Amino acid sequence: MQKKWLLGVLFLVITVFSAACSMDSAEGEETEGDDVIDIVWYPNESGNDLKTARDAIGSEIAEATGKEVEHHLTTDYAIAIETIVNDNADLAFMGAQGYIEASDQNDAVQPIVVSTGPSGTLDDAMYHSWLAMKVDDQDEFKVDGEFSLDTIEEKRFSFVSNSSTSGFVVPSATIIGHFSDKDLAEEDLMESGPLFSQVLFGGSHQGSAVNLLNDSADIAAFCDTCVNNYVEVAEGEENTVGSVYRVKDDAEEPFNTVTGSEFMLMSVTPVLNAPFVANMDVLGEEDYELIQEVFASDEIANNEEIFVPKDSDVSGLFSKSDQERFVPVEDEWFNPIRELSQN
Known part of the structure; x- marks a missing residue:
């Protein structure tokens, strides 16, 4: 009887230990997933000629958040929009209309920044x-x-x-x-x-x-x-x-x-101008704030791989002729485009 009792206790310990290991493994997988920030790009920005610009932006985000950045390239607008809407990406760079469509389908999609005009403000963005x-x-x-x-x-x-x-x-x-x-x-x-x-x-x-x-x-x-x-x-x-x-x-x-x-x-x-946007359900508030802060920094504004000098032969996403930079933006800023779609 004592031998059976000991075997029963041993089996219970092994079962509990195995369950704990399985939970730890699952938690580890979830944490690993959370440690990757996925950026989805429109077809316009998915070409090989813009890889340096995409990587430069990814490097800044990785340094700010301490997380790995992966780039999700697309060949179709609808796929890019669906990717951010369906919680399969943390960030996206998309036109105003694409952002409006995405936020209409999922209110967790919110703007982070847009690039300014030469004045360094939204007045000529x-x-x-x-x-x-x-x-x-x-x-x-x-x-x-x-x-x-x-x-x-x-x-x-x-x-x-x-x-x-x-x-x-x-x-x-x-x-x-x-x-x-x-x-x-x-x-x-x-x-x-x-x-x-x-x-x-x-x-x-x-x-x-x-x-x-x-x-x-x-x-x-x-x-x-x-x-x-x-x-x-x-x-x-x-x-x-x-x-x-x-x-x-x-x-x-x-x-x-x-x-x-x-x-x-x-x-x-x-x-x-087109915004960078975030899916807040996937990204989270803390990373959103870190990314918005680094985007709006002088470091990025002066990064010539991101804001390429206007007369440069290098391909880039954004050009720099004067004070161009990223600035935070609110949803209401895109209302003029909403009105066009409703007319």
Whole structure:
């Protein structure tokens, strides 16, 4: 009887010890997961040419939090938005419209910072949405020698993604406003028939521009900041209607197939800068504050791998001409883009 009792006690001890080890192992796995900060990037920022810039940002975040940083690259806007919405990423860099869509689906998605304009404030924190055509086709888009949106009817049009701020929401609002007599909605611009003979989506700003330059589209919407690494001003001034841009001879993918091609700007519209955002359910308040603090620091503002000097040949996510830096931003700052989507 005593022997059986001892065996029973021994079995109970082993069982409890094994359970404790299993719990420790599970807790260890959870902690390990929490020690990784995953950043999801739009297709525009997922190219090999921007790896140095992504890594520089990741290094700053890793140093601030003491955690490993992993980069989640994508080829589709919807995938990037779903990744942050569905708790599969801590951070994302996305346009204003993408942020609005993400926060509507998951209120844990909150903005951290945006890059400023040359003043170092939010007053000029903007980039530009372009409508462009090939230089040789410019006369097709003019009435009495001036560019006119009347001429875009029945043309082949390329957008970026219907989740793109400057590659869809802003140009769509401009077009719908111009053709007010047609009672158009955003959905009407996503398909052939109501206004355009054909509608394409490039999947990225680079892809939309290439759709134009390889003759898949007659006119295309894309933004200045996403193609600046691949093009240069050939005639005129930056972000000015009528200016001509030329694809650099050493341009990387996807522009390597259209080097030397030129396009002209038909329309230039200012757009609110894109935010870095966090999923607070995944990231947590402490890391959010650490990351916001490091983003807004002078160290990052002066990091030339993050804010690349304007005349540099190095590809970067952000350019530096004066006092550009990151500053914290509140959700309300994006209301002008919300209003465009609701109109």
